[in-house]
Amino acid sequence: xASVHVRAVVTWCAIFPLVAAGMxxxxxxxxxxxxxxxxxxxxxxxxxxxxYVLVPQLLRAYTxxxxxxxxxxxxxxxxxxxxxxxx
Numbered sequence: 001x002a003s004v005h006v007r008a009v010v011t012w013c014a015i016f017p018l019v020a021a022g023m024x025x026x027x028x029x030x031x032x033x034x035x036x037x038x039x040x041x042x043x044x045x046x047x048x049x050x051x052y053v054l055v056p057q058l059l060r061a062y063t064x065x066x067x068x069x070x071x072x073x074x075x076x077x078x079x080x081x082x083x084x085x086x087x
Contacts, residue, residue, distance in 0.1 A: 002059055010062060014054035018046045 002010070022042045030038055 002062060006062065007055075007059070010058045011050065011055055014050040014058055015046065018050055018054070022046055 019042070022045065026033075026038050026042055030041070
């Protein structure tokens with residue numbers, strides 16, 4: 001499992017683009033709405049999308065990346081050890 005710091009960064013990476021895009025769309029489509037209503041609608045879309053879709057995908061990608069690095073490093077170490085002459 002990723003550390004709390006990694007999860008925080010991953011969550012921010014999911015939330016920020018969604019909020020930026022959502023604010024742009026809301027400014028264009030709902031410029032005359034009450035700001036609280038805009039915030040309610042925006043968070044009602046962004047939070048579930050981030051929590052149930054984007055954050056799990058980003059964490060899976062992070063885990064795959066980290067595991068891939070670890071296994072490559074392990075293979076390289078084993079290859080170096082096996083190529084050494086035995087005394």
